Amino acid sequence: MxxxxxxxxxxxxxxxxxxxxxxxxxxxxxxxxxxxxxxxxxxxxxxxxxxxxxxxxxxxxxxxxxxxxxxxxxxxxxxxxxxxxxxxxxxxxxxxxxxxxxxxxxxxxxxxxxxxxxxxxxxxxxxxxxxxxxxxxxxxxxxxxxxxxxxxGQGHWNPDVCLDYCSRFLDLVTNHVSNGPDEVIWSFIWNPQHPDNIEIGQVNKDSQYSFLHRWFTDEFKKNAKRKSDTSPSSLRESSDKSKAKVKIG
Incomplete structure (x- = not known):
């Protein structure tokens, strides 16, 4: 440190x-x-x-x-x-x-x-x-x-742009996660060298990213109301959802 x-x-x-x-x-x-x-x-x-x-x-x-x-x-x-x-x-x-x-x-x-x-x-x-x-x-x-x-930060960044980007990213997440099997862990990777792209992949459930306990996911699935949303037309993605690069914007 x-x-x-x-x-x-x-x-x-x-x-x-x-x-x-x-x-x-x-x-x-x-x-x-x-x-x-x-x-x-x-x-x-x-x-x-x-x-x-x-x-x-x-x-x-x-x-x-x-x-x-x-x-x-x-x-x-x-x-x-x-x-x-x-x-x-x-x-x-x-x-x-x-x-x-x-x-x-x-x-x-x-x-x-x-x-x-x-x-x-x-x-x-x-x-x-x-x-x-x-x-x-x-x-x-x-x-x-x-x-x-x-x-x-006027002239350098805009809060409305930030919130809009976040909302469209959540559209992207919802589209993939809601259409995938419950046991799949998805990774969304943003590379600052390619700021307009987000790489999507599936992660092994035994990896370091599998941090939610089974009792939590079972309880969550029991009480959650799943909603299906279609991604907006501005999201352009490849046909292979197991590993894709998506452009937001």
Missing amino acids: SKIILLIYVFEQYMVSDHPKHSPDVSLPTDQNEEFSCVFRTRLGHHYLLYGAEMDGLKIDDKLTNTEEPINDAGKLKDLLEKGLAKFVELKSSADASINKREWSKICRFKSLRWWVQCYMGGIQEVVCGYRGEDGIIRSLQTFRVETLPQL
């Missing part, structure tokens, strides 16, 4: 605590395996999605800083979020953009897109970026509202 990645973990440790009334406990060793995740259910076009996302932290309303009640209970957390007393925050790190114009250009062109995609799908409202000096130490912080990130 690189030094920069380790420093990012330390940065996160200094930024969050286990309770709004407590200060961060920086005496504890960093644990890269520890995480807090939420499960989301949403709709994109005619697709219903269920997915998990790791959360870095919560910003708690000042009214709750004196409470002794634990807030890591799922029901309590949901109540706070619905009442607007808490919101998710994403922590990021970057080279100091105030003294490095190239770094600010990278944030506008590339990082703002990655931040927006991650936060938009996770319902995160703010990104707190820590700017590093040459020694790797965080020297300053800047908060970005997620809703303003598309303005930051």
Whole structure:
């Protein structure tokens, strides 16, 4: 693991605590395996999605800083979020953009897109970026509202294009998975050298990609309502669905 990645973990440790009334406990060793995740259910076009996302932290309303009640209970957390007393925050790190114009250009062109995609799908409202000096130490912080990130990347990327691409990719997935046998594991590979193509293949169920337990798939199949959707005409694919290259766009 690189030094920069380790420093990012330390940065996160200094930024969050286990309770709004407590200060961060920086005496504890960093644990890269520890995480807090939420499960989301949403709709994109005619697709219903269920997915998990790791959360870095919560910003708690000042009214709750004196409470002794634990807030890591799922029901309590949901109540706070619905009442607007808490919101998710994403922590990021970057080279100091105030003294490095190239770094600010990278944030506008590339990082703002990655931040927006991650936060938009996770319902995160703010990104707190820590700017590093040459020694790797965080020297300053800047908060970005997620809703303003598309303005930051204006002229470089468009959120509507991103959502449309995702929707058409899900059309592609639905077309293949719904027409294939239940025991088949499909792989969808995107190569940045050929950004308009997605390679589709079948994977052995004993491979590293077979991570779902049988009890889960049995229960899922019992309760799921399968929907059959035809792929849009803009998706051009080869006749061999076991291994095909598909162009989106």
